[in-house]
Amino acid sequence: MNRKQFIKQSSVTALGLWCAPTILRCAKPETILGHNNKRYRINIQWSQVNAAQYPVKDCHEMVQDKIGRIILLTNETKNNVIIYDKSGKLICTWGHEYPGAHGLTLFNENGEDALFICDNNLHQVIKTTVDGRVLMTLDYPKETGQYNKAEEYIPTETIIAPNGDIYIADGYGKDFVIQYDYKGSYIRHFAGRGEGDQYVINTHGICIDNRDKNNPCLIVTSRVQNAFKRYTMDGKYIDTIPLPGAWVCRPVINGDYLYVAVLQTNARLDEKSGFVLILDKNYKVVSNLGGNLPAYNSNRPEEMYQTIKVFQYPHDVCIDDEQNLYVAQWNSGKVYPYKLMPV
Amino acid sequence: MRKLIVLLLLFVFHQSIGQPMFQLAPPMLKYTSGFFSGSTSFEIIFNQPGAEVHYTLNGDEPTENDQLYSNAVTINKKTVVKVKAFGKDFSPSETVTANFIKDGKVIDKIRFSKPNEYYANAKTDVLHDNIGGIVNYRSGTWLGYDNDTVTIYVDLKKKEKIISVLISLLQDENSWIFLPEQILVYYYDDKQKAYLSLGKEVFTHASKGPKECSIREIIPGKTISAKKLLIEIFPLKKIPDWHGGKGNHGWLFIDEIKVY
Numbered sequence: 381m382n383r384k385q386f387i388k389q390s391s392v393t394a395l396g397l398w399c400a401p402t403i404l405r406c407a408k409p410e411t412i413l414g415h416n417n418k419r420y421r422i423n424i425q426w427s428q429v430n431a432a433q434y435p436v437k438d439c440h441e442m443v444q445d446k447i448g449r450i451i452l453l454t455n456e457t458k459n460n461v462i463i464y465d466k467s468g469k470l471i472c473t474w475g476h477e478y479p480g481a482h483g484l485t486l487f488n489e490n491g492e493d494a495l496f497i498c499d500n501n502l503h504q505v506i507k508t509t510v511d512g513r514v515l516m517t518l519d520y521p522k523e524t525g526q527y528n529k530a531e532e533y534i535p536t537e538t539i540i541a542p543n544g545d546i547y548i549a550d551g552y553g554k555d556f557v558i559q560y561d562y563k564g565s566y567i568r569h570f571a572g573r574g575e576g577d578q579y580v581i582n583t584h585g586i587c588i589d590n591r592d593k594n595n596p597c598l599i600v601t602s603r604v605q606n607a608f609k610r611y612t613m614d615g616k617y618i619d620t621i622p623l624p625g626a627w628v629c630r631p632v633i634n635g636d637y638l639y640v641a642v643l644q645t646n647a648r649l650d651e652k653s654g655f656v657l658i659l660d661k662n663y664k665v666v667s668n669l670g671g672n673l674p675a676y677n678s679n680r681p682e683e684m685y686q687t688i689k690v691f692q693y694p695h696d697v698c699i700d701d702e703q704n705l706y707v708a709q710w711n712s713g714k715v716y717p718y719k720l721m722p723v
Numbered sequence: 724m725r726k727l728i729v730l731l732l733l734f735v736f737h738q739s740i741g742q743p744m745f746q747l748a749p750p751m752l753k754y755t756s757g758f759f760s761g762s763t764s765f766e767i768i769f770n771q772p773g774a775e776v777h778y779t780l781n782g783d784e785p786t787e788n789d790q791l792y793s794n795a796v797t798i799n800k801k802t803v804v805k806v807k808a809f810g811k812d813f814s815p816s817e818t819v820t821a822n823f824i825k826d827g828k829v830i831d832k833i834r835f836s837k838p839n840e841y842y843a844n845a846k847t848d849v850l851h852d853n854i855g856g857i858v859n860y861r862s863g864t865w866l867g868y869d870n871d872t873v874t875i876y877v878d879l880k881k882k883e884k885i886i887s888v889l890i891s892l893l894q895d896e897n898s899w900i901f902l903p904e905q906i907l908v909y910y911y912d913d914k915q916k917a918y919l920s921l922g923k924e925v926f927t928h929a930s931k932g933p934k935e936c937s938i939r940e941i942i943p944g945k946t947i948s949a950k951k952l953l954i955e956i957f958p959l960k961k962i963p964d965w966h967g968g969k970g971n972h973g974w975l976f977i978d979e980i981k982v983y
Binding site: 410411421422423424647648649650651653672673675683685686687688689690 | 742743745746747748749751768769770771772774808812813859897898934
């Protein structure tokens with residue numbers, strides 16, 4: 381190429397460079413994730429946090445507080461909690477003492493937000509204010525008679541009932557759900573491992589389904605069994621919601637829908653094969669974000685699988701007050717959460 | 724220079740909408756077993772609007788010009804199936820491969836070293852039952868070994884001319900399952916009343932390999948007739964440095980043997 385050709389080409393390229401975002405945006409349709417009436421566009425650069433200054437390891441769980449902030453829990457002890465505004469700007473961080481930070485649940489207690497953190501390494505559940513002041517610590521549940529030492533207890537999730545009762549899922553320990561009153565006094569335990577539908581394997585998440593106001597129930601994850609199991613509020617088994625192929629994490633209910641991050645699928649274990657699944661009020665799969673078009677055979681969903689490599693190992697979904705989703709991921713190259721906006 | 728500009732353009736484009744071009748995930752390739760007598764079939768499951776699946780049966784990398792998948796495909800000879808998903812708004816998936824292996828000479832029985840108790844199988848014909856070829860070490864068809872030497876005696880129904888010996892192994896290095904250091908195959912020579920060398924394969928483990936059923940074929944260097952074969956497999960004693968389990972003993976998983 382001679383100089384003249386070079387200049388000519390450079391100026392064409394410069395023009396191209398200037399126009400590129402507009403042209404390319406028109407040329408390539410944006411990927412819309414999901415199905416039916418639950419479809420989203422995704423922004424993988426939502427977080428505007430400087431990774432050098434505020435690093436993450438696993439981004440485990442997220443919640444939104446009463447003033448609209450998005451709270452992320454990570455097991456990076458430089459900043460266990462990162463608080464964002466909805467646009468992804470950093471508000472503040474706190475927490476250096478939770479090396480196994482895993483479960484994050486928010487409960488509005490008489491007008492004040494409280495957080496419940498499950499720490500896998502400390503074998504404890506810690507109740508804090510939204511700015512990190514410790515209010516209560518729950519140690520391993522000796523009262524159940526099922527545990528000899530703290531190490532056997534590896535809590536992954538909590539949910540708080542309207543009356544203040546605390547339910548803790550021992551998802552990486554013995555798979556029991558342990559129920560306490562609001563002061564932390566043991567009431568009962570249930571689920572656990574065994575032969576029969578009422579038992580679970582890897583009870584990784586728990587939530588309260590109060591969409592039927594007269595019949596609230598607990599939805600408990602049995603992740604290795606690719607299912608949710610429903611129990612009454614006092615721990616009696618009701619039924620199983622099979623989700624073939626899907627390693628479901630924590631169920632999150634918002635409005636009429638249940639949202640859940642699927643860590644990975646049976647079709648491709650240990651291969652970053654996760655997606656996000658949405659069920660309607662009748663526990664029917666209506667949308668898979670990054671997964672297959674939902675299909676049923678009789679009353680059972682057909683095996684589910686990833687179809688688009690959007691997520692690696694999604695671990696939790698948070699739904700904000702404008703119906704946007706935030707997806708936190710485990711073991712996915714220290715990636716910050718993604719935001720998904722409904723279309 | 725031109726490459727740099729293209730990269731820069733891609734970067735600007737990427738920044739502008741916060742969304743890259745996503746890659747399709749590999750389709751699900753469903754079959755009951757990779758081993759068969761007579762004929763068998765496979766199905767491809769991949770329900771993603773805007774994407775379609777193409778496949779080849781000759782071992783070539785699939786392109787959009789290759790066969791479009793619509794219904795179950797019948798296989799009646801040894802075949803390498805390769806499957807890939809394409810869609811205009813996505814980058815193509817990785818290729819999914821499956822080997823379909825047809826029966827060879829009639830095997831009377833196979834005796835083998837005791838596997839690790841967690842990956843054992845009560846069936847005595849587990850290595851010639853035409854069940855397996857599934858890339859999942861928990862599928863129940865694999866024998867798993869974590870010792871230094873695996874010894875396998877193969878008895879054919881009758882004395883036959885041996886063209887090749889096929890061994891189906893699993894490669895799944897994320898699960899610490901490696902190809903072995905070496906496979907040695909012997910045949911029993913009636914005149915010399917001894918096992919003589921038929922052939923061997925030596926493996927290196929310099930870098931990570933794909934997760935797949937690895938079909939190894941040992942072909943004798945000369946014309947051989949035999950009724951009895953001896954296979955010695957030496958699992959990887961020391962996982963290499965590039966792997967998270969470096970220094971530990973590797974696992975060997977085997978699920979089928981064929982003789983042609």
